[in-house]
Amino acid sequence: MSKITVISHPLITHKISVLRSVDTTCKEFRELVEEIAMLMGYESLRDLPLEDVDIETPICKTTAKMLSGKKLAIVPILRAGLGMVNGMLALVPSARVGHIGLYRDHETLEPHEYYCKLPDDIENRLVILLDPMLATGGSASAAINFIKQRGCNHIKLMSILAAPEGLARLEKDHPDVEVYCGCVDEKLNDIGYIVPGLGDAGDRIFGTK
Ligand code: PRP
Ligand code: URA
Secondary structure, X not given: OOEEEEOOOHHHHHHHHHHHOOOOOHHHHHHHHHHHHHHHHHHHOOOOOEEEEEEEOOOOEEEEEEEOOOEEEEEEEEXXXXXXXXXXXXXXXXXXXXXXXXXXXXXXXXXXXEEEEOOOOXXXXXXXXEOOEEOOOHHHHHHHHHHHHOOOXXXXXXXXXXXXXXXXXXXXXXXXXXXEEEEEOOEEOOXXXXXXXXXXXXXHHHOOO
């Protein structure tokens, strides 16, 4: 069974509402996506393991806790996931970054791969997969397949908005993947867009149409 966490912090909820507005400019949209990614990242990494380390403060020797366990890899799904990368890197600056290029066919809504470059040692890393939109779930499910084919079995997905249909698809295809989202919207419309949603995330981040 997938673990789905809706991060309903008021700061995130407020910023998502601004993101949705048709009046939000491309510059504002880009900045908000990065800020939301950082806030969501903080919460999604809450269970990172710590270990005791001996250190010396200016006052005395002591034992302090520091991060241990697997190193991280951040993997955005192109294009829109790119908008979330800097927010995550602000939290974990030494993380490796992989890229998976997928676009959705407008007729069939099926994802098509055009690029995949992942860190060599991805099987030893905790992967944080980034895509602001989980609609049908086809793109996220395909991206998770690529990562699993490379031997990685510890994956978290961070999406700003999720449709119930996308969450159900991930539950069926990848019940082991932890999903973090900022809001679960009502439904998909008949052309596969999230309702009420925010439109096309890639176009709004990059100012394309
Ligand atoms: C968008 C979005 C997701 C995908 C979600 O990308 O960024 O990757 O759609 O839809 P799904 O859950 O139904 O697969 P899009 O294919 O529009 O490509 P883009 O980011 O390059 O605009
Ligand atoms: N991709 C988007 O960018 N927006 C949607 O609403 C659905 C898929």
